[in-house]
Amino acid sequence: MPALFRKLVVVGVGLIGGSFALALKRAGAVSEVVGIGRSAASLDVAVRRGIIDRIGAADGATLRDADLVLLAIPVGQMAAAMRAIAPHLGADTVVTDAGSTKAGVVAAAREAFPATLSQFVPAHPIAGAELSGPAAATADLYAGRRVVVSPLAETSPAARARVESAWLACGARLSVMSPEAHDRIFATVSHLPHLLAYALVHELCERDNAGELFGFAASGFRDFTRIAGSSPEMWRDIFLENRGALIAELDRYVAKLGTLRARLDAGDGAALERLLEKASRARKDWAVDQDACNDGGG
Amino acid sequence: MPALFRKLVVVGVGLIGGSFALALKRAGAVSEVVGIGRSAASLDVAVRRGIIDRIGAADGATLRDADLVLLAIPVGQMAAAMRAIAPHLGADTVVTDAGSTKAGVVAAAREAFPATLSQFVPAHPIAGAELSGPAAATADLYAGRRVVVSPLAETSPAARARVESAWLACGARLSVMSPEAHDRIFATVSHLPHLLAYALVHELCERDNAGELFGFAASGFRDFTRIAGSSPEMWRDIFLENRGALIAELDRYVAKLGTLRARLDAGDGAALERLLEKASRARKDWAVDQDACNDGGG
Numbered sequence: 001m002p003a004l005f006r007k008l009v010v011v012g013v014g015l016i017g018g019s020f021a022l023a024l025k026r027a028g029a030v031s032e033v034v035g036i037g038r039s040a041a042s043l044d045v046a047v048r049r050g051i052i053d054r055i056g057a058a059d060g061a062t063l064r065d066a067d068l069v070l071l072a073i074p075v076g077q078m079a080a081a082m083r084a085i086a087p088h089l090g091a092d093t094v095v096t097d098a099g100s101t102k103a104g105v106v107a108a109a110r111e112a113f114p115a116t117l118s119q120f121v122p123a124h125p126i127a128g129a130e131l132s133g134p135a136a137a138t139a140d141l142y143a144g145r146r147v148v149v150s151p152l153a154e155t156s157p158a159a160r161a162r163v164e165s166a167w168l169a170c171g172a173r174l175s176v177m178s179p180e181a182h183d184r185i186f187a188t189v190s191h192l193p194h195l196l197a198y199a200l201v202h203e204l205c206e207r208d209n210a211g212e213l214f215g216f217a218a219s220g221f222r223d224f225t226r227i228a229g230s231s232p233e234m235w236r237d238i239f240l241e242n243r244g245a246l247i248a249e250l251d252r253y254v255a256k257l258g259t260l261r262a263r264l265d266a267g268d269g270a271a272l273e274r275l276l277e278k279a280s281r282a283r284k285d286w287a288v289d290q291d292a293c294n295d296g297g298g
Numbered sequence: 299m300p301a302l303f304r305k306l307v308v309v310g311v312g313l314i315g316g317s318f319a320l321a322l323k324r325a326g327a328v329s330e331v332v333g334i335g336r337s338a339a340s341l342d343v344a345v346r347r348g349i350i351d352r353i354g355a356a357d358g359a360t361l362r363d364a365d366l367v368l369l370a371i372p373v374g375q376m377a378a379a380m381r382a383i384a385p386h387l388g389a390d391t392v393v394t395d396a397g398s399t400k401a402g403v404v405a406a407a408r409e410a411f412p413a414t415l416s417q418f419v420p421a422h423p424i425a426g427a428e429l430s431g432p433a434a435a436t437a438d439l440y441a442g443r444r445v446v447v448s449p450l451a452e453t454s455p456a457a458r459a460r461v462e463s464a465w466l467a468c469g470a471r472l473s474v475m476s477p478e479a480h481d482r483i484f485a486t487v488s489h490l491p492h493l494l495a496y497a498l499v500h501e502l503c504e505r506d507n508a509g510e511l512f513g514f515a516a517s518g519f520r521d522f523t524r525i526a527g528s529s530p531e532m533w534r535d536i537f538l539e540n541r542g543a544l545i546a547e548l549d550r551y552v553a554k555l556g557t558l559r560a561r562l563d564a565g566d567g568a569a570l571e572r573l574l575e576k577a578s579r580a581r582k583d584w585a586v587d588q589d590a591c592n593d594g595g596g
Binding site: 076126127128145146148175185186189190192193194195196197198199200201202203204205206210213214216217218219220221222223224225226228229230231232235236239240243246247250251252253254256257260261264265267269272273275276277278279280282283284286287289290 | 374424425426443444446473483484486487488490491492493494495496497498499500501502503504508510511512514515516517518519520521522523524525526527528529530531533534537538541544545548549550551552554555558559562563565567570571573574575576577578580581582584585587588
């Protein structure tokens with residue numbers, strides 16, 4: 001049986017792109033993987049780990065006969081990367097991305113691929129960690145994880161099916177929604193929590209007694225702020241790309257904090273407990289559902 | 299060698315009180331442990347697990363000959379529990395607590411123990427989890443963890459030394475500070491993060507599309523909100539007891555969010571990245587220090 005893809009080009013061979021390549025290789029879904037990236041050191045790691053078979057460039061030799069190109073770079077770099085690869089893509093090359101926001105990536109694709117937009121399939125794998133780089137890549141990263149596919153009106157059904165089959169081969173579960181719906185949902189469940197965690201750590205580390213404060217921080221603080229250890233460059237891009245939805249979420253959240261503040265100030269223990277009770281139950285129910293999903297696999 | 303304590307009475311045999319008893323028993327530091335609590339079911343579990351040797355009550359038979367009484371109950375219940383045990387304490391009985399706030403506990407102790415304040419030693423073990431109850435108790439809970447001891451001017455050096463020796467026998471590390479300093483520090487590194495996590499989950503679970511939102515929440519959200527699964531009763535009490543310091547922290551934090559909002563709104567990527575970079579580095583440095591502490595043990 002021939003592999004699903006003869007030639008995959010990964011632009012940005014970090015945790016996300018590298019794990020995609022490893023998962024497809026393990027599934028026997030790809031014959032050859034070529035990596036393009038900014039960092040020669042990262043590309044060397046990727047070659048040594050067998051993530052990519054060789055190092056390429058944004059040129060015809062690398063791209064013209066590629067079946068699939070994955071853009072796995074911070075969303076702020078998408079426009080430049082698309083412009084760089086656009087002149088060299090083959091007629092059958094399908095391009096997809098793994099960006100954490102979708103509206104900006106789609107706008108960049110409309111600029112860069114005006115004639116071949118049917119071959120572009122926006123997507124976002126819901127995976128990652130505070131780790132990054134090809135050394136952290138693993139074939140298991142996407143097992144049981146969701147991948148959001150956000151096809152455009154112009155995206156060809158065949159191109160979309162190719163990208164979906166790749167993510168299914170990685171063990172992921174697929175969800176389909178518009179780029180706008182994607183960006184609203186992830187502003188709520190991902191971008192806002194990251195902003196809040198960064199804000200708390202920044203607030204603490206600017207204080208005169210920061211050392212003392214961090215010294216007494218325990219496991220609750222550790223988990224709450226884990227995502228503040230994420231890549232500043234990646235998250236600067238995400239926050240800026242999705243700032244419209246993110247600011248709306250932030251304003252709702254600050255209003256909720258105002259409600260809590262008023263209850264605290266009034267010493268309204270009953271109202272406070274009702275709120276905590278509802279949140280605690282929702283959080284526990286969600287954790288149970290998550291475990292059920294993960295146990296169920298695929 | 300005789301045990302450090304002949305008779306320990308634990309009021310509230312949950313995760314905190316139960317783990318204290320188990321740790322002291324394992325260290326050979328206590329001969330007999332008697333439990334007092336609201337829940338007969340929990341006390342039965344504590345007996346079956348060997349956490350307590352028998353079930354007692356707030357009476358002379360239980361308390362008169364106790365060497366040490368640990369109050370391990372939500373801070374909102376401390377005043378009533380202190381009033382209940384006060385008439386029955388022996389002249390040599392040392393009383394300590396494991397409350398997460400200190401100023402309110404101290405005020406309650408001044409009311410309940412006017413003549414025997416020298417025997418009261420406020421303390422707070424920095425340990426715990428989203429788990430609770432005697433089924434979750436473990437002799438290892440305090441190994442390498444910090445315990446803050448907040449002696450009063452009236453606390454006798456001998457009583458303080460007794461309580462400190464108990465926590466050292468549990469494997470904990472000691473820090474000493476005033477109740478006020480304690481409450482300020484923990485408002486920052488513990489109470490505020492809990493409030494923020496509860497607020498986020500509550501904000502989400504009141505929305506029409508809560509199910510969809512939770513469905514796309516991933517590992518970042520999971521860790522950020524883990525503490526929102528904590529006991530609503532316990533945290534209602536902590537928030538109310540420490541609301542002065544907590545509201546001050548909340549206001550500082552909301553001001554920081556305002557700074558972030560302004561940078562987002564202005565599209566100021568450079569300033570945003572500097573802030574994220576500083577927070578990310580501080581968070582990573584802290585994690586390294588934490589690991590070093592934990593590896594070092596004791």
